[in-house]
Each structure stands twice: as C-alpha cells, then as structure tokens.
Amino acid sequence: MQQQMAFTSSVRGAALHKPRAASYGVARARLAVRGQAQQPPRSVQTSSTATAEAVTNGIVTSPLFRLSYDTDNEHPDLTRSWKKTMKIAVTGAAGQISNHLLFMLASGEVFGRDQPIALQLLGSDRSREALEGVAMELEDSLYPLLREVKLGIDPLKVFEDADWALLIGAKPRGPGMERSALLDINGQIFQEQARALNEVASRDCKMLVVGNPCNTNALIGIHNAPDLPARNWHALTRLDENRAKCQLAIKAGKFYTSVTNVAIWGNHSTTQVPDFLNAKIGGVRVPNVIRDQQWLKEEFTPKVANRGGALIKKWGRSSAASTAVSIADHLRSLYTPTPTGDCFSTAVYTAGNPYGLDEDLVFSMPCRSTGDGNYEVINDFVIDDWLRAKLEESEQELRKERDCVGHLIPGASKAVCAITEDTMLPGEN
Ligand SMILES: NC(=O)C1=CN([C@@H]2O[C@H](COP(=O)(O)OP(=O)(O)OC[C@H]3O[C@@H](n4cnc5c(N)ncnc54)[C@H](OP(=O)(O)O)[C@@H]3O)[C@@H](O)[C@H]2O)C=CC1
Numbered sequence: 459m460q461q462q463m464a465f466t467s468s469v470r471g472a473a474l475h476k477p478r479a480a481s482y483g484v485a486r487a488r489l490a491v492r493g494q495a496q497q498p499p500r501s502v503q504t505s506s507t508a509t510a511e512a513v514t515n516g517i518v519t520s521p522l523f524r525l526s527y528d529t530d531n532e533h534p535d536l537t538r539s540w541k542k543t544m545k546i547a548v549t550g551a552a553g554q555i556s557n558h559l560l561f562m563l564a565s566g567e568v569f570g571r572d573q574p575i576a577l578q579l580l581g582s583d584r585s586r587e588a589l590e591g592v593a594m595e596l597e598d599s600l601y602p603l604l605r606e607v608k609l610g611i612d613p614l615k616v617f618e619d620a621d622w623a624l625l626i627g628a629k630p631r632g633p634g635m636e637r638s639a640l641l642d643i644n645g646q647i648f649q650e651q652a653r654a655l656n657e658v659a660s661r662d663c664k665m666l667v668v669g670n671p672c673n674t675n676a677l678i679g680i681h682n683a684p685d686l687p688a689r690n691w692h693a694l695t696r697l698d699e700n701r702a703k704c705q706l707a708i709k710a711g712k713f714y715t716s717v718t719n720v721a722i723w724g725n726h727s728t729t730q731v732p733d734f735l736n737a738k739i740g741g742v743r744v745p746n747v748i749r750d751q752q753w754l755k756e757e758f759t760p761k762v763a764n765r766g767g768a769l770i771k772k773w774g775r776s777s778a779a780s781t782a783v784s785i786a787d788h789l790r791s792l793y794t795p796t797p798t799g800d801c802f803s804t805a806v807y808t809a810g811n812p813y814g815l816d817e818d819l820v821f822s823m824p825c826r827s828t829g830d831g832n833y834e835v836i837n838d839f840v841i842d843d844w845l846r847a848k849l850e851e852s853e854q855e856l857r858k859e860r861d862c863v864g865h866l867i868p869g870a871s872k873a874v875c876a877i878t879e880d881t882m883l884p885g886e887n
C-alpha cells in the first residue's frame with residue numbers, strides 16, 4: 459500500500475494541525491480499524507504549494523488532509539469497488555445542521571459504502587476556528603471513505619469542481635428584522651454563491667438549498683448560475699415530508715414505514731401543503747384510513763406547517779438533527795430508485811411543470827428518481843378544489859417573495875416587496 463498525505467498550514471501562519479506525525483498516525487489508525495494490514499507509507503508528502511496559496515487572499519484553501527491509496531497493487535480489497543470520488547461542498551459548515559450532517563456523509567450511509575467523498579467546507583472569518591475544529595473531529599472519526607477535507611472562506615475556491623453543493627449557511631432572522639431585510643441579506647449570500655458555482659463547480663453540479671427562505675434563495679441561485687442546469691437546484695422540503703409522515707402514522711396507529719406517497723407542495727413556510735389526499739397508509743389512500751376530514755384539514759395540515767416553530771419554542775433554536783437526517787434522506791432518494799406508487803418531496807424549478815403553476819418559482823412537488831441522482835416530477839397526483847386553493851396560496855406567497863428579490867435576479871424588474879403576512883418561515887410563529 460502506498461499512502462500519501464498532504465498537510466498544510468492555515469492562513470496567517472496558524473497551524474491547522476498537529477504535526478505530520480500525529481496525522482499520519484490517524485491515517486494509519488483509520489486503516490487498522492477497518493482490519494487492513496499495516497505497512498509504513500512509502501512517502502508522506504507535505505504541500506508547500508498549497509500553503510503558499512493559502513496565504514494569498516487570506517484564505518484557507520489547502521486540503522486539511524488528503525489520503526490516496528495505491529489501489530491496484532497492495533490494497534485492492536479496500537478500494538477496488540469504489541467509485542470516483544464525489545466532491546461535496548457544504549456552506550454553513552460550522553453550524554448546527556452541518557455538525558450532524560457531515561458525519562453522516564462521511565460514514566457512507568448517504569451515498570453508499572462504495573462512494574468515496576471529498577468535503578469542501580465553506581466558513582467565514584467568524585467561524586474559522588470552529589471550522590478547523592469540525593475538520594479535526596472528522597479526522598478523528600476514522601472514516602475510510604472520506605478522502606479529503608478542504609476548508610475555505612472563498613466560494614470560488616471552495617466550490618471548485620463540486621459535484622454537490624449543500625447550501626446550508628444563512629443568516630438567521632433576528633428580533634425586529636423585517637422579512638424583506640432577511641430576503642435581501644440571504645438573497646445576496648445566495649447570489650454570490652450561485653455566481654461562484656457557475657464559474658467553478660462541475661458542469662453537472664447539483665445544489666440543495668437549506669438556508670432560509672430556501673425556495674426563494676434557490677430561485678436566486680438559478681438565475682445567477684445560467685451555465686448550470688436549473689433543474690439541478692433543489693430547496694429542502696424533505697423535513698416537512700418526514701414530519702407529515704410521522705403525524706399520519708401516529709394518528710393511524712401504524713408504523714411510519716407503511717405511510718407512503720406523501721408530498722409536500724409549495725413553499726417551506728406555513729403556507730406549505732402536506733398532501734393527505736394522495737398519501738397512502740398500507741397502500742390505501744389516507745382519507746379512506748383516517749376518516750376525519752376536519753382533523754386532516756384543520757389539525758394535521760397546520761401542525762406540519764408549524765412544526766418548525768413549535769420546535770424552536772421547546773429548544774430555543776431551530777431543528778438541526780432532524781434537518782440533517784432529512785438532508786440525508788433527500789440525497790438518498792435521488793440515488794435510490796423510487797418504489798412504484800411512492801414519491802419524495804423536493805422544491806424544484808417549475809419550468810414545464812405539469813400542474814399549471816407559475817413557471818418561474820421553486821415549488822415543492824412530488825418527484826421520483828431512477829436512482830441516478832436526477833428526478834422527474836410526478837404528473838398524475840389528484841388535486842381537488844381544497845388542495846388547489848391551498849397550492850395557490852403558497853404559489854402567491856412565493857410570487858411575493860420573488861418580487862422582493864427582483865434586484866438580485868438578472869433581468870427582473872426592480873424589487874417591490876409587499877410581504878406583510880407572518881408566514882415566511884416555519885420557525886418564527
Ligand atoms: N429548509 C429546511 O427544512 C430548514 C432550514 N433551516 C435553515 O438552515 C439554516 C442553517 O441552520 P443552522 O445550521 O441551524 O444554523 P446555524 O446558525 O447553526 O449555522 C448557520 C451558519 O450560517 C452561516 N452564515 C452565513 N451567513 C451568515 C450571516 N450573514 N450571519 C450569520 N450566519 C451566517 C454561519 O456560518 P459562518 O459563521 O461560517 O459564516 C453559520 O454557521 C438556517 O437558515 C435555517 O433557517 C433550518 C431547519 C430546516
């Protein structure tokens with residue numbers, strides 16, 4: 459086996475790491491834990507070039523750790539079946555959601571045990587130290603599939619060649635802050651990041667926006683990354699789907715695995731619509747199992763839509779662990795063929811949508827995948843008058859959000875913000 463590692467120092471001369479010998483020990487331990495024969499590496503490389511690069515621009519750009527095995531000769535058993543390394547950029551990487559998610563990604567439970575990954579983590583001056591702490595914990599976790607960790611505060615560096623960009627970082631709304639101000643501040647973050655992705659990411663990069671208001675942030679992303687496919691942008695509504703499944707399972711007294719075909723429609727806000735009409739329990743339509751329209755419309759629907767707010771009241775912060783789980787579920791759904799008669803929810807670009815929705819929004823809809831990382835919108839969901847009216851409410855809200863960020867969308871007319879209702883983020887009711 460041949461091991462090569464590159465260790466570098468961070469900007470401003472601060473050591474990112476313990477000495478090489480210590481990190482080398484970590485890499486060896488990683489192999490030992492997986493029962494692989496131990497041999498001293500033939501070479502341990504340091505990367506002075508990367509260090510020099512790190513110093514320019516005041517940015518940490520160097521790989522924190524990088525491992526490469528001579529797969530053909532000495533360790534074919536370890537890596538023979540591995541796919542090409544997938545590069546995953548994550549923003550808000552020192553935040554609460556990432557603190558759960560990164561370890562799930564590195565373990566192989568999301569993309570598969572044969573999918574090595576490289577993590578490219580975006581922080582800021584605020585989070586520089588914390589980000590280094592995150593990377594140290596990743597190292598100490600001995601994940602064989604985690605091939606490289608790179609830290610940075612410049613999206614143009616961090617997003618380089620990314621296959622996936624998980625856009626989690628965003629400013630939380632503070633007391634007294636106007637919604638239009640939050641749309642503007644976070645919109646600017648997503649405008650800058652989309653431009654960077656457009657320049658340096660893989661041409662088939664897929665983006666998942668988690669930072670709120672996620673649908674409109676994703677719309678800003680689409681319009682500021684014209685060279686990337688619009689259909690590759692997602693905004694996360696899988697957490698809402700999981701919440702809906704849980705409530706239906708509890709009400710019906712069934713295990714949640716029997717609850718299928720649950721779609722979330724619309725905005726990730728209190729206008730979202732958890733669809734009980736098309737959902738099934740044990741293969742039977744929900745209204746034929748839970749014969750209580752009043753509960754479905756007046757209790758279940760608002761409970762799911764306001765779950766984030768209820769959780770914030772208990773925790774004093776927004777959901778992090780269950781959000782990370784739902785991001786993992788979202789990604790897994792794209793790499794697993796969707797069972798016949800089932801769906802998953804994701805907010806995607808509405809151009810060409812089969813439900814007559816405004817064609818320039820990011821709107822959550824029922825989707826399916828063949829397992830190749832792509833999706834198609836399912837076109838035969840039943841929509842009755844009640845559901846149609848709810849969809850229009852959410853569509854109207856998203857139009858208003860779009861109007862508020864006109865200044866961040868190339869070619870759009872000037873922003874006119876008429877959002878007055880208190881509906882935009884589920885966490886704030
Ligand atoms: N779609 C969904 O289902 C859900 C979405 N969310 C949203 O996900 C986002 C992240 O949540 P969470 O990880 O818990 O949040 P944290 O506050 O723990 O982390 C957010 C990260 O955002 C970064 N950030 C970027 N720009 C700013 C800024 N201007 N001001 C402050 N922080 C900034 C910070 O990173 P740094 O210091 O490195 O810049 C920070 O680490 C939030 O927008 C939240 O509302 C949460 C739950 C569910």
Ligand SMILES: O=C([O-])CC(=O)C(=O)O
Binds near residue numbers: 767777886
């Ligand atoms: O508003 C938030 O940050 C929380 C949120 O999105 C949710 O829990 O659904």
